Amino acid sequence: MEIPVTVRFPTDTSLDPGTAPETVERLGELYSDLDRLDLQPLWTQNKQLLSRAPRPKAVPWMWRRVDMIPLAARCAELITISRGGDRRVLALANPGLDGRPFITSTLWAAIQYLGAHESAPAHRHSPGAIRFVLEGEGTFTTVNGDACDMRAGDLVLTPPWHWHDHKNESDAPMTWFDGLDLPLVNHLDATFFEEYPAEAMQPVRGHNLSEQIYRAPGTVPAVASSGVSVYSPLLVYRFADTEQALRSLARDSGAAMVSLEYVNPLSGASVMPTLGCHASRLAPGQRTVTERQVGSQVFVAFRGSGTTVIDGRSFDWGPGDIFVAPSWAAVDHEASTESYLFRVTDAPVLKALGLSRHTVEGRNQDVLGKFVGHAEAP
Template sequence: MSQLGTLEDLPLDYRQGLTARNLVPLWPALRAALPYGIPARKTKPILWRYEEIRPQLLEAGRLTPIEKAERRVLVLANPGLGLDNMQATPSIYIGMQLILPGEIAPNHRHSPSAVRFVVEGEGGFTIVEGEKCPMEPGDLILTPSGLWHEHGHSGSGPVIWMDALDLPLVYGLEASYCTEGAPQTVRNEADGSQTRYRRSGLVPYAAVTRPRANYPLVRFPWREVKSALADLATVTPRGEAVRLAYVNPETGMECMPILGFSAVHLRPGESLRLPRHSASSVINVVDGSGTARIDGVELAFDQFDTMAVPTHAEVEIANASSTRPAHLFVVDDAPMQRKLGFYEIFG
């Protein structure tokens, strides 16, 4: 392996001439841009404790009315990437959002795609293109790029959910923007998760005769996901992951273009090594407690905690309970990597 030249090998007047012409020599920085083995990574394996986030979020609710916040969110920023950059991983933005009884987070749409994963509370709702989706703990609700959406709260007590967006990618492309809109007119029917897409393998007949919808299902109720995981656990050999992917029910493909979503069931006392892959990810603890070892960094997690996983990381997860399962919700950027042609699984 040859030793590459450095900037200092070049005469000063030559370097100054390049700078004056907005030119940069590649070879001194080639290994930084294209390292051998695995990528150079700034993302740190880190855990955000919900017991520390929640009081700060409730205090934000006291300090800042919704009219002055529009979206009342605390962003989970990875210190390895710089707190001002608002990145959990290089491509994933994560925030914890609070809405209080009677509040409305106004209608808008934006170029980044977003999802809401409900953490706690009852009575919240999201309206997506006129479809009113109840927000129950553990529910996943999609608000894809360009679709109108607004949030409200008709119950009592705080409602908190996790936002996951591909904002870092879209912002980095200088393509991130938002459009305000008037309040939506709600359709007089239940959302599609309760009417059109109730059973896997069954879709409305028209779905097979018309062009496939990009986002036919925007709400995935946790009660159904949890039940499906429990059933899958009964037929999954010990040592294999009990894991379900959230997909478009009409195509079987990922439900969003950039970010992917999955749910993991950890059986009582189970320790699991997740396949090492090229995608970065964020893990939210739906319920249970245990430990995660991410690239050798050990993190003890409890319910509602959130963890960042760098690309190419080694990940082992253990359920601390010998009597109860634990459940995890995972966000990753594998769909983007697959579309770009460089997604890899290393086993």
Template sequence: MTLDELNRELAALHLVGFWSGNVTGFEQDIEPKSAFEPHLWKWQHIHEGLLKARELVSLEMSERRTVRLANPVGAGWATPTVHMSVQLVRPAEIAKAHRHSLTALRFVVRGGGAHTTVEGERFVMSPGDLILTPNWTWHDHYNGSAEDIVWLDGHDGPLVKALEVIRVEMFGRKQQPVEAPPDLAIHRYGRARPYEKNVNFPDPPFKYPWEETYRALAALAATKGDPYDGVLLRYANPRNGGPTFRTIGCEIQMLRSREKTKQHRHSSHTIYHAFRGAGRTEVGDRVLEWSAGDCFSVPSWQWHGHENASADEAILFSINDRPLKEALGFYWEEPRSE
């Protein structure tokens, strides 16, 4: 019998020899390599698409009016684990109540005065606010203001899909009742807080108001900062101070005027949104020139560094899969030697 004949015989039985070349060989050094590319999505294109969808797409037709950031090689996803879409809600519209196994978050970029209700607690939405809708929490959105509101929807859809655990449930009514007293989450997870006797959700619903976030960034701008990220803040899990979610980390960073960071690489995927200012990010052999509103992705294990060449500060909001990789022992980070 020849080796080819053996391979064919095994293949007919749905078996594959490790030697056959159809599986990754381990006979050489291998570095992590993402199939996803660095990509820049211009705000002008995202926003124009949303404004056209505003007229063409109703919330009766589509559960959510969102435009997805689809990586050129990503089958509709921005990265293989975490994803970002941009949503527009017109005045008086209700995005119906549902819950799902996806962990999700909203970062408000335009408009204000709408609200998201999560597990019976109402969170008012203003630009720069981050609102968490952890997995399996009921959530709905209502725009009671006189102007459109636009926010980023971050979630772990690609991961949940790959794990084949997508699960969705409709609430049955358009909106859930608001039962929690105002600012419940803030009081429940403040510095003086009650003991939690019944933990319903490992990652709790929460809102990080922009004023607080910006105050911290502005104050820490007087410190040295991080050589790779400028002044970077993690949004701490309100319960335990760890990563924002078990599957998604949320971060915000300020690149000060004329700040250029050193390059590093890490095994987490990151999707950025330029909330304020303008700058450039080198990723591998690509240079992404971004300005306010643009979104861009930095795939795993690619060398990257940021630069703000302007006289004004620049602020980047980002989401990443670092908590997931850390929990599983797959997170590595290294500086680029100069």
């Protein structure tokens, strides 16, 4: 008896050696029919689909400033910014993700480089972006007409569907970090994109308008309370303020690491529903606890130096280095000098969807952590 070669047995189907030939034949026909009718058996693949704990394809990885900046400068020499490819951006491509230009399955991370007196034209898109300035000044990002000046350590938001362009008015090149939810928004089939009509750059209404309005901590324009946007109306957060606040927190706590979250001042929520941004200060010589959490974390070393261990792999970092912790990786840090890390995550996504889990190694007995709102077994 022969089974036709066109029959596609699922690759992990293991037939009992003593299976009767007619059963093998009937199985072959069954799998063929299923395949023809766009049906797939779960029983041949459920181990892959339902893992005991997350098995991200993304791997722990680091990109060094010393590699990235010279490459970006070489790009600037050879590649102009034009309408067809309107940003000079180098995406950090996680080696685990099969050549896709994403740092994890949900996050985009990149270096953006603007030469002296260069500009990048306006567009808008449904993926949201944050910019964290690595070095330089003299550049601004205009967001719906509000030109946000960018200096080292500042965080600038370009929320979903806001027009934005970048302009370097200085004599020196400028580099910053881009963080986007693009891989997630693409996966959700929710990507929209539009170029700015007519002109390349949008008109500027003024500089740092949102910053001036929200400059008083804990105050918001009275009119804003009627309709709270899911995106922060405050578009720029200054490092000088963040640093002082972190120092105050550190003085009170004495912990190895203290952290601030950047929030929407109208609601206290994350700056966008898809992206969470944090700044941390690490005290030298103290190792943090080892933690796992569901969701992706991209770290940007801004000041200082130290070592981060991610799933047993050690990364020594200094200013401008960027590294990534995939979901559920065990992470701890130890700084050798007073250090400041910026971090962008998809934590708001996991939280909104009820999928957050968190565990501290050695403290929780159960490596699976706990769900928020988790229902225990009967």
